[in-house]
Amino acid sequence: MPPSNSEFPRPLAVITGASAGIGKVFARQLAERGFDLLLVARDAERLRALGDELSLQYAISAETWPADLSRDTGMRTLAEKLAKDERVMVLVNNAGFGTKGKLANRPVSEQATMLELHVMAPFLLTRAVLPGMIARRAGRIITVASVASFTTSMGNVNYCATKAYQRVFMESLALELEGTGVHAQALCPGFTHTEFHERMQIDKTKGIPTWAWLDAERVVRASLDAAFGDGPVVLIPGKRYKLMVTALKYLPDFLKHAFQRRYAKSRV
16 A cells, blocks of 8 residues: 655556446546546546546546557557656556457457557566666566466457466566566456446347456455455456456367357457
C-alpha cells in the first residue's frame, strides 16, 4: 500500500486499457487505495473524463496518456517513459480485445494487431518497469489474461493463444522475481460484465448462462487483494471457473472438445 507519510510522493499505478471495462475498475480501485494514476488508452476524451473524476473524488493525481499500444511507436514511447519513472509501483497490463470468426476469414492486420497488443506491449512495458521495481524491492505487475488461456476454441484462435502467452509469461516471471519484493500476477477471469463482448457484437444472452457471468468490481478487488497479500500468481476469480479449469485438465478429449464447440457457437 502507498506510504501514509506526506513527505513521500505517492507511488504510481499504471493501467493500460483504462478507459473502459476491467481497466476502468482497476483505475478506480487503485485510486481508492491512494495511488496516483497513469491512465493509458486510445480514447483521449474518455481518459480525460475518468482522470478528472478520480482526481476529484480521491484527491490523487491522474495523468492521462492517449496511445495505441498495438503500434510500435505507442508501446515503445510509453515503455521509455515508465523506465525513467521511479514512482511506478503497479503496472496493470489490461489493454486487449477479442474477435469472432474463423481465422481464415479474419483480416490479417486485425490478427497481427492482437498479437502486438497482447504479447509485445505487455512484454515491453513489463521489461521497462522491472529494473526499477527490483532496485526498490517493491512492485506489482498484473497482466489480465483469461480462463481462455487454459483452453482452445474455434473463432478464438489467437485470443486463446495470446492469453496463454500472458499467463505463462507471468508464471515464469514470478519464478525469477522470488525474493526481490516484486510480485507478478496473471489474472484469469471468465465472462465478466463489461463492454468487451458488446464491442465484439456478441449477444450475452445467447449461449452463455447467467451463472457464468462475473462482476468486474469483485474480479478487480480479488486481484488487488491477492497482489498485495500472499495471493497466487495465477488468479482465477470465482469457484465455478476454478472448477472449470481443473475439469479441463482431466476431461477426456471428446468431452473437452464438446465443451469447446459449445463455447465457440457465438464466435464462428
